[in-house]
Amino acid sequence: MAVIGSGPAGLTAANQLNRRGYEVTVFEKDELPGGLLRFGIPNFKLGKNIIDRRIRLMEQEGIVFKVNTMVGSEVSAKEIALTFDAVCVAIGSEIPRDLPIEGRNLKGVHFALELLSQQNRILEGIVIPSKDIINCKGKKVLVIGGGDTGSDCVGTANRHKAASVTQIEIMPQPPVGHNPATPWPLYPQVLKTSSSHEEGCIRRWNLASVRFIGDKNTLKGVEVEEVKWQPTEKEGRPEMRKTGRTEVIEADLVFLAMGFIHPEQEGLVKELSLAVDARGNIAVDPVTNQIADTNLFASGDAVSGASLVVRAMASGRKVAAAIDQYLRNK
Numbered sequence: 565m566a567v568i569g570s571g572p573a574g575l576t577a578a579n580q581l582n583r584r585g586y587e588v589t590v591f592e593k594d595e596l597p598g599g600l601l602r603f604g605i606p607n608f609k610l611g612k613n614i615i616d617r618r619i620r621l622m623e624q625e626g627i628v629f630k631v632n633t634m635v636g637s638e639v640s641a642k643e644i645a646l647t648f649d650a651v652c653v654a655i656g657s658e659i660p661r662d663l664p665i666e667g668r669n670l671k672g673v674h675f676a677l678e679l680l681s682q683q684n685r686i687l688e689g690i691v692i693p694s695k696d697i698i699n700c701k702g703k704k705v706l707v708i709g710g711g712d713t714g715s716d717c718v719g720t721a722n723r724h725k726a727a728s729v730t731q732i733e734i735m736p737q738p739p740v741g742h743n744p745a746t747p748w749p750l751y752p753q754v755l756k757t758s759s760s761h762e763e764g765c766i767r768r769w770n771l772a773s774v775r776f777i778g779d780k781n782t783l784k785g786v787e788v789e790e791v792k793w794q795p796t797e798k799e800g801r802p803e804m805r806k807t808g809r810t811e812v813i814e815a816d817l818v819f820l821a822m823g824f825i826h827p828e829q830e831g832l833v834k835e836l837s838l839a840v841d842a843r844g845n846i847a848v849d850p851v852t853n854q855i856a857d858t859n860l861f862a863s864g865d866a867v868s869g870a871s872l873v874v875r876a877m878a879s880g881r882k883v884a885a886a887i888d889q890y891l892r893n894k
Contacts, residue, residue: 565887566591566648568635568832571599572873573864574654575618576880577887578627581652584888588627591644593634595690599656601873602688603681606716608723608759612688636831645836650859650887653846654880655832657865661822663708667776672783674698676713676821683720700724704814706786707731708773709821712758717819719760730766730813734804736793737769772804777812785814824870836860845869852886853879861887 567578570592582588596602598615623629635641645651660675667673679698686692700721707714707721710733721729738755746753761767774787790809793802826844827833833840838855839847846862848854853861863883864876 565589565650565652566644567652567654568641568644569599569654569656569864569866570597570629571654571656571864571876572601573656573866573876573880573883574599574652575601575622576877577652577654577863577884578880579622580881580884581887582622582625582627584884586888586891589648590627590629591633591635591639592629592631595631595685596688597629597631603684604677604713604716606680606683606720607687608719609716612684634831636833636835641832641835645858645860648859649891650861652880652883652887653832653838653855653860653862653866654864654876654883655827655866657824657827657845657870659825659828659844660820661825663773663820663822665773665775667778667783670776670778670783671781672778672816673776673818674820676707676709676717676819679720679819680713680716698817700726700817702727703816705729706813706815706818707821708786708818709733709823710735710767710769711821711823713823714819714821715756715758715760717821718765719758719763721817721819722760722763722765726817728766729764730768730815731761732768732771732773732788732813734772734791735769772806774810776818783815783818785812786818787812824865826869827866838862843869852890853883854886854890859890861890 565581565586565588567574567590570590578588578590597619601615633639701724703726705721705726707717714731718729718731738753740755743754770791771788772791774789777785790807792805794805796803841847846866848862848867853863861883863879
């Protein structure tokens, strides 16, 4: 068996397949196994000793990890599909949502994962060229996006000793506690205050980014506009309306934490001519997660879009069972 990607879905699938008696090789493009568990989630939320222990146990049980191996670039995806009896594609959803407004290319504007992955690499002892290091110390930091990734940027900036940290969100502030608009079993849309926020952060809502402002190609601030959300006649997301009230938030560094849109389309997906759905995720059979009539299966965020670690793990278990049944039926 081949598993491409060693995030929570890939690790779970590999572990389950191995325990069913299959020989499993995991291909990982990064320097160490773990995917976003390793290089996305900060150490102050997930100690990497937990991942190290799990990887060590998996290796002792016979699973082979091949790191620094980009399938679809350094290694042929077609060759892997031909060599192995079945392949689980668990490449995650790594393409971040961008903010293509004026000044986007100014020095100081980064995707959130540029900061988070670099910080995790530094803590792993991986050398980062000095010219590429993102250091928030003494800087005015603005995080655009109010989710978990944004919160991770807040915590990381605080640990860098940033001069100030502000987090803005285009949506309105959710209520504290129960939200009647999202009853069970809907996911509760309520105000979340993480440990990162408690450490120090200005949080603001109903702000849309208009343009990045710079001087000599260096970021100096972000012009934002207050927006209002009006209910629509049909149920669903309210309609955003501009108010015309603008201001400039001073910033030396901006981190875009507005979510992830789909898996990488180049490389593996392109080489294998994998079909994608309307959102750009890998198209699979909804029951088995099989990709068309092939020996390829996909799991995790590459199929569902960016979601929770536990959901990716559940997907990995589902795919392992489907692969087992597929091979038994051959």
